[in-house]
Amino acid sequence: MEAKKKIGVIGAGISGLSCAYELQKAGFDVTVYEKEATPGGRMNSRTQNGFVFDTGADHLCNLYDTMKAYCNEFHIVWQKMAFNEYGVIKKGKIIRLVDAVGRFSQFRLVVQYFLTKNVGDFFFLNDAVKYDTDNARDFMLRRTGKEVVDYLVDPFVSTYQFHRSNEISLGALYGIMNSVAKDKTKWDLHRTRGGMKALPLAFAEKVHVRFRDPIKSILGGDTVVVQARDEQSYDAVVCSSPATVTNRIYSNPTEAQKTVLENTRYATTMSVVFRVPKASLPNVSIVWVPYVENTAISGFVNESMKGDECIQDGTTLLSTWLHEDFAKQIFNLSDAEVYERVREELAKVCTWVARKEDFVPHDLERWEDAMPVFAHGHLSRVKTFLEHGQGGNNVYFCGDYLNSPWTEGALRSGVRTAQTIIDRFAE
Ligand SMILES: Cc1cc2nc3c(=O)[nH]c(=O)nc-3n(C[C@H](O)[C@H](O)[C@H](O)COP(=O)(O)OP(=O)(O)OC[C@H]3O[C@@H](n4cnc5c(N)ncnc54)[C@H](O)[C@@H]3O)c2cc1C
Incomplete structure (x- = not known):
């Protein structure tokens, strides 16, 4: 039997986690690297003096269909706000x-x-x-x-x-x-019981995450080499870190990748x-x-x-x-x-x-x-990237900046990048 393909995912925000989860379900051997001690990135919560404070994303909408489906799968309560x-x-x-x-x-x-x-x-x-x-x-x-x-x-x-x-x-x-x-x-505004961290936590329990292990560099190629606490090689790597971070740590992006990274504000x-x-x-x-x-x-x-x-x-x-x-x-x-x-x-x-x-x-x-910032010109650069840059050097990107704003946009971007990788490796 052929060995499982190894995929490294940079970032345990909602886009990286949804991507990792879908890849693992499809039979890949997935490792997620997260620089912080907890999952969620900009979708996170902190409890202090009995209050749950959502540190970034604060509320969800009933039209977040993909998110609702995952909450359903993981038995997370999807609650309507008391007033709207x-x-x-x-x-x-x-x-x-x-x-x-x-x-x-x-x-x-x-x-x-x-x-x-x-x-x-x-x-x-x-x-x-x-x-x-x-x-x-x-x-x-x-x-x-x-x-x-x-x-x-x-x-x-x-x-x-x-x-x-x-x-x-x-x-x-x-x-x-x-x-x-x-x-x-x-x-209508909704939330997940337990705060914004509920869904990222549920995903993180299902995939292998190396917490407090920031990626310092990525070198793309036939195998992709990442430097974190140690050096590892992967068949492909997904960067779900913000474009500014990916731009700093990825040393040999293709022209189409560089254009989207350098111009995302x-x-x-x-x-x-x-x-x-x-x-x-x-x-x-x-x-x-x-x-x-x-x-x-x-x-x-x-x-x-x-x-x-x-x-x-x-x-x-x-x-x-x-x-x-x-x-x-x-x-x-x-x-x-x-x-x-x-x-x-x-x-x-x-x-x-x-x-x-x-x-x-x-x-x-x-x-x-x-x-x-989805300023005039950004959507056009993203389209060029998705057609010509995604997967160059076996490095893939996902995140809100590549789809649409907010947690649902990020989540769907992660799922879509997973599907692109699944299709590429099936070819
Ligand atoms: C203040 C604020 C309010 C918001 N309000 C809402 C709202 O009400 N509703 C809504 O739906 N959305 C809201 N959003 C937007 C939403 O939070 C984001 O769109 C979404 O969470 C982005 O997810 P992501 O996975 O693309 O990126 P991120 O959540 O940024 O995930 C990237 C992950 O990569 C990690 N990382 C970075 N560098 C490295 C490295 N070198 N090595 C390893 N890991 C690394 C980060 O720690 C992070 O966990 C808000 C955002 C903010 C900041």
């Missing part, structure tokens, strides 16, 4: 999202919905490449005007991507608009969390903070929507994300200074909490490579 209401800041006040813009702007937005091109599935953005022709901000300014851009388009992008809407491709915007129109109710943010009196917060899940209202805070989340795991002794957590330029300004300050700078800004926009002292510092996480 959005707010936005306008003229210093928190108002409902549906009231963010006036009647005329609403009308222009509805017209634009009807004109939106069908790009298929948002979690398969590679199909949207033919609309990678403009950026969302300029396009929406022309079609719907400044009010829609300032109070809906830009805050949506900066709450979830941390950068501004001039850096998101029209193809990605069409993907979101299609999906909101088509799958409206499926955007990530937005920076921080998750800064405070404990606040639960009774002070209404049942609003997430508040978007437009840049025109506050240039520091991009959004905040009322974690009591997650139920018992986020409510203790009459308090809950308020998770705060930052606009990229502010995050960069304070990135290297001490934790105490970060809490103080963020608390000052948060008190200006989270008017539910009466006194600054009621925001009690709880936890924080710095994310230099928080979110890949």
